[in-house]
Amino acid sequence: xxxxxxxxxxxxxxxxxxxxxxxxxxxxxxxxxxxxxxxxxxxxxxxxxxxxxxxxxxxxxxxxxxxxxxxxxxxxxxxxxxxxxxxxxxxxxxxxxxxxxxxxxxxxxxxxxxxxxxxxxxxxxxxxxxxxxxxxxxxxxxxxxxxxxxxxxxxxxxxxxxxxxxxxxxxxxxxxxxxxxxxxxxxxxxxxxxxxxxxxxxxxx
Ligand code: ADP
Numbered sequence: 001x002x003x004x005x006x007x008x009x010x011x012x013x014x015x016x017x018x019x020x021x022x023x024x025x026x027x028x029x030x031x032x033x034x035x036x037x038x039x040x041x042x043x044x045x046x047x048x049x050x051x052x053x054x055x056x057x058x059x060x061x062x063x064x065x066x067x068x069x070x071x072x073x074x075x076x077x078x079x080x081x082x083x084x085x086x087x088x089x090x091x092x093x094x095x096x097x098x099x100x101x102x103x104x105x106x107x108x109x110x111x112x113x114x115x116x117x118x119x120x121x122x123x124x125x126x127x128x129x130x131x132x133x134x135x136x137x138x139x140x141x142x143x144x145x146x147x148x149x150x151x152x153x154x155x156x157x158x159x160x161x162x163x164x165x166x167x168x169x170x171x172x173x174x175x176x177x178x179x180x181x182x183x184x185x186x187x188x189x190x191x192x193x194x195x196x197x198x199x200x201x202x203x204x205x
Pocket of ligand 1: 011012013034035036038059060061063064065066067068071090091092093094098147156
């Protein structure tokens with residue numbers, strides 16, 4: 001069977017992680033998220049990190065993008081270790097330069113099928129969701145993600161439009177492109193039911 005890659009595209013807070021989880025549970029995919037991989041660096045002892053990795057942590061917490069070279073290397077390592085045949089890519093490619101790196105990684109690792117999935121959500125809804133997420137975490141006595149505070153979230157959103165909108169434009173013409181629109185009151189289960197039926201059709205082929 002062909003190796004299949006699903007590429008999750010969407011703004012911060014658009015629900016990529018939630019939908020990725022549904023895909024994993026239903027269709028038996030694994031997920032590689034560059035955000036998660038980078039956050040993993042934070043859990044390592046500082047003395048085991050290179051200068052580039054330390055700098056990446058600071059950049060991530062500021063809401064900007066870390067260097068292409070570092071993220072690409074981390075992702076390449078993870079693909080090799082995972083050995084997955086059905087993989088969801090979340091967070092990469094995130095700018096134009098990363099598109100060709102991604103395509104090359106897919107080729108080198110034998111992925112023949114690519115399904116780009118774009119979750120489109122208005123900025124106003126995203127800001128509201130993020131505020132709600134922070135309030136929820138605080139109510140539970142948990143520490144919110146450093147880059148979820150409103151000022152940093154605004155930078156992430158601006159960075160998304162500047163750097164990642166062109167990536168979405170690039171994949172919009174792909175034969176397998178799936179676009180899902182979430183309005184203010186669209187529940188995650190509704191988005192999933194649309195996504196599930198589209199994926200079922202494609203994965204059955
Ligand atoms: P979100 O999509 O919610 O903004 P992620 O967990 O995907 O969050 O990413 C968090 C941060 O990690 C980004 O703001 C950025 O600093 C860094 N990052 C993740 N993926 C990449 C990437 N492909 N290129 C550069 N930086 C990245």
